[in-house]
Every structure is written in structure tokens, then in C-alpha cells.
Amino acid sequence: MSVSALSPSPLRAIRWRTLIDRVLVLVFIVALWQAGSLWFGAYWLSSPWSTTTRFVEQILNGELLRHAGYTLAEAGAGTLIGGLPAVLLPFWLRRHPIIVAILDPFMVGGYGAPKLAFAPLFLLWFGIGMESKIALTASVVFFIVYFATLAGVRALDPRLVQMAQVAGASERQIARHIVMPAAVPNIFAGFRIAVPYAIAAAVIAELISSNRGLGYLVQTGAMNFDTTSVFAAIIAATLLVHAANLLMNTLEALLMRWRAPLQSMMES
Amino acid sequence: MAATLSEVRTLLEVRQLGKRFAQRQGRDKGHEPSPWVIQDLSFSVRAGEFLTIVGPSGAGKSTLLNIIAQIDTASAGEIVFDGTPVSSRDPRALKPGIDRRIGYVTQDDNLLPWRSTLDNVLFALEVQGRLNDETRAHAETLIRAVGLAGFERYYPHELSGGMRKRTSLIRTLVYDPPVILMDEPFAAVDAQTRTQLQADLLTLWELGRKTIIFVTHDITEAIALGDRALVLSKQPTRIAAEHMIPIPRPRNVKDIFALEGFADVYEKIRADVQ
Numbered sequence: 001m002s003v004s005a006l007s008p009s010p011l012r013a014i015r016w017r018t019l020i021d022r023v024l025v026l027v028f029i030v031a032l033w034q035a036g037s038l039w040f041g042a043y044w045l046s047s048p049w050s051t052t053t054r055f056v057e058q059i060l061n062g063e064l065l066r067h068a069g070y071t072l073a074e075a076g077a078g079t080l081i082g083g084l085p086a087v088l089l090p091f092w093l094r095r096h097p098i099i100v101a102i103l104d105p106f107m108v109g110g111y112g113a114p115k116l117a118f119a120p121l122f123l124l125w126f127g128i129g130m131e132s133k134i135a136l137t138a139s140v141v142f143f144i145v146y147f148a149t150l151a152g153v154r155a156l157d158p159r160l161v162q163m164a165q166v167a168g169a170s171e172r173q174i175a176r177h178i179v180m181p182a183a184v185p186n187i188f189a190g191f192r193i194a195v196p197y198a199i200a201a202a203v204i205a206e207l208i209s210s211n212r213g214l215g216y217l218v219q220t221g222a223m224n225f226d227t228t229s230v231f232a233a234i235i236a237a238t239l240l241v242h243a244a245n246l247l248m249n250t251l252e253a254l255l256m257r258w259r260a261p262l263q264s265m266m267e268s
Numbered sequence: 269m270a271a272t273l274s275e276v277r278t279l280l281e282v283r284q285l286g287k288r289f290a291q292r293q294g295r296d297k298g299h300e301p302s303p304w305v306i307q308d309l310s311f312s313v314r315a316g317e318f319l320t321i322v323g324p325s326g327a328g329k330s331t332l333l334n335i336i337a338q339i340d341t342a343s344a345g346e347i348v349f350d351g352t353p354v355s356s357r358d359p360r361a362l363k364p365g366i367d368r369r370i371g372y373v374t375q376d377d378n379l380l381p382w383r384s385t386l387d388n389v390l391f392a393l394e395v396q397g398r399l400n401d402e403t404r405a406h407a408e409t410l411i412r413a414v415g416l417a418g419f420e421r422y423y424p425h426e427l428s429g430g431m432r433k434r435t436s437l438i439r440t441l442v443y444d445p446p447v448i449l450m451d452e453p454f455a456a457v458d459a460q461t462r463t464q465l466q467a468d469l470l471t472l473w474e475l476g477r478k479t480i481i482f483v484t485h486d487i488t489e490a491i492a493l494g495d496r497a498l499v500l501s502k503q504p505t506r507i508a509a510e511h512m513i514p515i516p517r518p519r520n521v522k523d524i525f526a527l528e529g530f531a532d533v534y535e536k537i538r539a540d541v542q
Contacts, residue, residue, distance in 0.1 A: 051366075054405070153423075154330045157378075159374065159376065160377050160378055160380065162364060163338050163372075163374065163378045164391075164395065165339075165364035166337055166339070166364045166365035166367065166370070166371070166372045167365065167368070167391060167392035167394045167395060167396070167440075167443065168365060168367070168368040168392065168395055168443075169395040177380075177391070177394075177395065178380070181380070181382040182382075184382075256382075258381055258382040258383070258384075258422075258423045258424075258425070259381070259425070260425040
């Protein structure tokens with residue numbers, strides 16, 4: 001009932017307030033950055049203005065877009081390759097709790113292992129091209145999404161399953177019509193956490209060894225004592241994360257229209 | 269003639285049913301067996317009969333219905349459906365709903381939150397592969413009959429408690445199982461809505477004359493709806509008494525108190541409910 005108490009106009013007011021406050025926080029961060037740049041000198045810490053100019057320059061000459069495209073492709077492919085089995089596995093394991101129990105310590109280990117430390121290994125195995133970055137990204141995404149989906153499958157209300165069984169639904173139909181939609185919020189929560197990690201993993205793998213991508217830009221920038229280029233590349237990576245997040249929000253809103261507005265508002 | 273013939277036919281029989289739950293580990297020392305929740309409980313239902321079962325809270329009413337619906341196992345005795353024993357001791361051998369022949373309206377509405385009213389109502393037909401123009405039209409008739417027309421596209425969280433109840437009720441009615449179990453379906457709604465829901469249920473029942481086993485703790489409800497009322501004892505649960513309800517149909521649920529015979533049967537049942 002409290003849902004209807006929030007009529008559209010206060011909601012809109014909250015949205016405006018949020019937007020204005022966000023701009024204020026941004027101004028504060030940029031001011032701090034500027035102060036730091038003045039204090040330490042632009043050689044060590046490039047100023048917001050020269051970073052912005054460089055950013056626009058590199059966008060216009062296509063360099064930044066090309067490198068961001070590589071990073072995005074690596075992160076995207078890794079997210080798909082790691083995420084898809086991570087979503088499907090808990091569904092298959094739902095009927096086999098013993099296998100879940102057997103796998104658990106290994107999954108926890110995989111989840112907790114510092115996967116970035118595997119980057120040199122992946123480079124050794126898959127070369128300095130895209131494959132090694134995709135492998136690293138996939139290994140990061142897999143465990144996060146696996147545990148999120150598993151939690152969703154476990155939190156399923158058994159009464160809904162019983163209802164479906166009484167109505168004559170087969171196991172397949174229950175997985176498709178009950179378990180899957182019930183787990184969708186958790187799957188999204190998993191991807192919401194995993195995707196920024198995926199982009200970060202791709203950038204870091206590029207940092208270690210690569211001849212393209214945003215990580216490569218950071219690396220060459222640092223080697224040439226060009227902090228402006230480093231910052232421009234980092235900002236590009238941050239914007240990628242935001243774009244991915246926006247895409248997720250849109251998808252989520254589309255797939256979860258059935259949720260009560262208050263419930264989804266509090267989570268976003 | 270067909271009506272009288274089918275009325276004498278026993279459709280469902282519960283014979284010496286017993287239930288005890290598995291011992292919880294580390295709860296009590298020693299190996300004392302867990303107590304019987306239901307013991308030696310027997311009754312039968314005729315085809316087309318509206319049977320109500322009254323019992324105090326904690327009398328194992330939901331457990332009884334869960335066993336009949338084949339969601340839970342029996343520890344003793346058996347359930348005979350249409351002449352065939354159907355119950356089992358082995359949870360893996362259970363057949364929930366006995367091949368769609370038993371519908372179950374649970375205490376909670378258990379609507380699927382990601383499905384609209386219409387899609388919730390059509391759920392059973394959909395998984396049974398029986399979705400066609402005819403069954404769709406039937407679903408729409410039921411939706412209109414319970415006053416949900418115009419709310420077909422709404423999600424459960426957008427409906428009132430009474431509307432959700434109506435949705436869960438017709439979700440079971442729509443696929444036409446021969447027997448429908450109802451576990452205090454109207455317990456969680458306010459008194460006025462409840463009377464309306466009872467009237468709706470009777471209207472729907474008059475249309476199809478399904479066999480209904482309706483469990484409640486409300487004596488008035490048991491009288492207003494049923495042809496016959498069984499009274500359950502405290503645990504271990506068994507049948508304490510049986511009362512025919514001589515009030516003619518169609519009944520006006522709102523004025524049920526004023527009808528001849530109500531006070532009499534109410535007093536009798538109340539005396540038996542412990």
C-alpha cells in the first residue's frame with residue numbers, strides 16, 4: 001500500500017534532486033583533481049582540462065574509440081563465455097544438490113582466487129591477442145554469476161513449484177516457467193557486479209601485455225610520462241562501465257516490469 | 269437421472285490415514301518416535317459433493333490436504349481415488365495432483381509474480397498443452413464471473429488481496445480437475461470480501477458442480493458452503509463428528525444466519541469443535 005503513497009510528482013522531485021546532487025559531487029571531484037594537479041604539477045598529475053582536451057582529440061581522431069572497441073569486445077566476449085555456463089549450471093544442478101555440495105569448495109576457491117594473478121599464465125597459453133583477455137574476463141565473470149544464480153535458484157519459494165506440479169507441469173516446464181523467472185533478479189544482480197569487473201580485467205590484462213586496447217593506452221602513456229593519456233584512457237574505461245550499466249538497467253527494467261516499483265527503485 | 273447416479277458414486281476415499289513427521293536430528297535424546305499428527309482418519313467424498321472440514325488451528329488440516337494432493341506422503345493408511353489407491357510412503361513416487369485430477373487452492377495465493385492475471389489463470393492450461401480458443405474463452409468467462417474483467421494485464425502486486433484470491437481460485441477452476449481441495453482460501457481477507465468470495469465460489473460451483481473439499485476453521489463458512497461438514501479433533505487428528513447441512517440451495521451467503529436450520533447445525537458443530 002505504501003507504493004501508491006509515492007505519487008509521480010514526489011518521485012520526479014527525487015530524481016531531479018539526485019541529478020543536481022550528482023553534478024555537485026562531480027564538480028567537487030574535478031575541483032580536487034585540479035587542486036592536486038596544481039599542487040603536484042601537471043607533469044605528475046595531469047589537469048582535468050588537458051585530459052578533457054586529449055580525450056576529445058583522441059575521440060575525434062578515432063584512436064580512443066578503436067582501443068575502447070577492443071577492450072569492449074574482449075569484455076563482452078568474456079562476459080558471454082563466462083556468464084552463459086554460470087547461468088545454466090545452477091539450473092542443471094538444482095536437481096542434484098549432492099553435486100552442488102561436492103563442487104562447493106572448488107567454486108569458493110575459484111571465486112576467491114586472485115584471478116588477475118592468472119593473467120601472465122593466460123598470456124602464456126593464449127598469446128598476447130584478444131584470446132588471453134577473453135579467458136581472463138570469462139574466469140572473473142563465471143564465478144560471480146554462478147554464485148548469484150545459485151542463490152536465486154536456492155531462494156525459490158517451494159510452494160510455487162508445488163503449485164506448478166499439481167497443475168501438471170513437467171520438470172522442464174518448472175525450470176522454464178518457475179525457476180528461471182524467479183532467478184532473473186539474482187542473475188541480473190550477478191551481472192551487475194560482474195560486468196565492471198570484466199572491463200577492469202580486460203584492461204589489466206592489456207596493461208600486462210598487449211598492442212591494443214585501453215590498457216595498452218594506459219601502459220604506453222605511463223611509459224612516455226604522459227599522464228594526460230593515462231587519464232584519458234581511464235576515463236574511457238569508466239565511461240564503458242557506465243554504458244554497460246545503462247544497458248543492464250534497460251534490460252532489467254524490460255524483463256522485470258512485474259516487480260513492484262518501490263522494490264526495484266530501492267535496488268537501483 | 270445422471271445427477272442422482274453420480275451423486276452416490278464415491279470419488280475419493282481416505283482410509284485410516286496416519287501421518288507423523290520424520291524425527292528432527294538432535295532434537296530429543298533417545299529414540300522416542302515422533303508423535304502422530306494424524307491418526308486413523310477416514311472419510312469419503314461423493315462425486316459432485318461440497319464437503320467442508322472444520323478444525324481448530326494446528327489440527328493438521330493443511331497436512332491432510334497436502335497428503336490428498338500428493339505433495340506429502342502418508343505414514344499409514346491410504347487414499348483411494350476413483351477406486352484406485354494413489355498414496356505412497358516414498359516421496360519420490362508422489363504424483364502431485366494425480367495427473368491433474370486434483371486441483372489445490374492453497375492458503376496463500378501462490379500467484380506467479382511475473383505473470384499477469386490472465387497469464388496466471390492460463391498457466392495450468394499452458395503447461396498442460398491445452399491452450400486453445402475454447403479454453404481461452406472459458407478463462408475469460410471465469411475472469412468476468414469473479415469481477416476481474418479489466419484487470420487481465422495487471423501483475424499480482426497491483427491487485428488487492430481479494431482479487432489475488434479470486435485469481436488463484438479460477439486458476440484452478442479453469443482446467444477443470446474433478447476434485448478441488450481448498451485450504452482456508454479466504455482466511456486472509458477481510459470479512460466483507462470473504463462473504464463476497466464465498467458467494468462467488470458458490471456461483472461457480474453451481475455452474476460446474478465439482479467435487480470440493482474445503483478446509484476452514486470458521487464454522488459459519490463451513491455451513492454456508494457445504495453439503496456436509498466434518499469436524500476434526502485435536503492432535504492426533506481424526507474425524508470427531510459429521511453433520512449434514514440441511515439448508516437448501518441456492519443459498520444466500522450474506523443472510524446465512526437467518527436461514528432455517530442454520531442455528532441448529534451451528535450449535536451442533538460448535539459443540540463438537542474442541
